[in-house]
Amino acid sequence: xxxxxxxxxxxxxxxxxxxxxxxxxxxxxxxxxxxxxxxxxxxxxxxxxxxxxxxxxxxxxxxxxxxxxxxxxxxxxxxxxxxxxxxxxxxxxxxxxxxxxxxxxxxxxxxxxxxxxxxxxxxxxxxxxxxxxxxxxxxxxxxxxxxxxxxxxxxxxxxxxxxxxxxxxxxxxxxxxxxxxxxxxxxxxxxxxxxxxxxxxxxxxxxxxxxxxxxxxxxxxxxxxxxxxxxxxxxxxxxx
Amino acid sequence: xxxxxxxxxxxxxxxxxxxxxxxxxxxxxxxxxxxxxxxxxxxxxxxxxxxxxxxxxxxxxxxxxxxxxxxxxxxxxxx
Numbered sequence: 001x002x003x004x005x006x007x008x009x010x011x012x013x014x015x016x017x018x019x020x021x022x023x024x025x026x027x028x029x030x031x032x033x034x035x036x037x038x039x040x041x042x043x044x045x046x047x048x049x050x051x052x053x054x055x056x057x058x059x060x061x062x063x064x065x066x067x068x069x070x071x072x073x074x075x076x077x078x079x080x081x082x083x084x085x086x087x088x089x090x091x092x093x094x095x096x097x098x099x100x101x102x103x104x105x106x107x108x109x110x111x112x113x114x115x116x117x118x119x120x121x122x123x124x125x126x127x128x129x130x131x132x133x134x135x136x137x138x139x140x141x142x143x144x145x146x147x148x149x150x151x152x153x154x155x156x157x158x159x160x161x162x163x164x165x166x167x168x169x170x171x172x173x174x175x176x177x178x179x180x181x182x183x184x185x186x187x188x189x190x191x192x193x194x195x196x197x198x199x200x201x202x203x204x205x206x207x208x209x210x211x212x213x214x215x216x217x218x219x220x221x222x223x224x225x226x227x228x229x230x231x232x233x234x235x236x237x238x239x240x
Numbered sequence: 241x242x243x244x245x246x247x248x249x250x251x252x253x254x255x256x257x258x259x260x261x262x263x264x265x266x267x268x269x270x271x272x273x274x275x276x277x278x279x280x281x282x283x284x285x286x287x288x289x290x291x292x293x294x295x296x297x298x299x300x301x302x303x304x305x306x307x308x309x310x311x312x313x314x315x316x317x318x319x
Contacts, residue, residue: 121279
């Protein structure tokens with residue numbers, strides 16, 4: 001469960017923990033928040049532990065996955081959620097912005113899946129990979145070109161992997177959140193902007209992290225074995 | 241030493257393809273006899289790399305068709 005110290009990742013980690021999954025709560029720097037996520041899971045009777053590693057660092061990811069395998073024996077479900085928003089118009093953009101958007105959002109998904117694949121391929125009952133993409137990757141947003149590119153790239157990986165590993169009972173899907181109430185959107189959008197957006201959302205409200213978590217729980221479970229290569233949109237109808 | 245390599249390789253093959261050790265022969269073809277697909281061949285190469293501390297480049301991996309090929313390859317690299 002990458003990027004699980006806050007936001008959508010945290011909600012997914014808690015929801016999976018409640019379903020009986022033993023959750024590894026990955027975080028990059030927010031040690032305190034990650035510990036809170038673990039606490040939220042364990043105090044509800046679940047099992048969890050926090051593990052720091054930077055998903056954009058391939059070698060660090062390999063080492064971390066090895067450690068997880070040693071301590072927990074196997075990886076059955078991988079949720080690639082770690083992501084950073086990068087706001088920049090392409091006019092005047094810096095190389096570093098483009099690189100960061102790709103390295104964390106897309107590179108992270110690639111690194112983690114690659115490292116966990118051998119275990120996922122052997123998961124009895126079928127392994128599960130869920131990649132968190134975004135409505136931004138599907139329809140584009142002015143000022144978020146690099147982020148949109150990375151998120152769209154995650155969809156390409158999702159579909160390729162779905163085909164590559166189906167023979168091993170592994171399903172690979174993406175969830176595409178719309179506008180969700182998290183730190184990431186709070187920092188990007190003013191309240192007035194949010195109120196304007198709500199008028200365009202058929203369901204008539206901003207989404208919650210739990211809205212996304214419920215979809216991930218379904219896709220991680222034993223009843224979704226015939227669903228693979230799909231992008232499940234959790235956006236209140238904002239984009240269909 | 242040479243015999244150890246053969247035994248070790250055959251054990252790894254038996255594990256990877258989930259067949260009993262006595263069904264693994266030097267001339268077993270991965271694709272035909274052991275019902276391998278491209279994914280399981282890659283998995284096998286990875287397992288061999290780990291077991292013997294080697295890195296096997298793709299061009300070499302492509303030439304491996306039988307269990308005997310693996311044994312010979314490892315022996316040649318071990319020199």
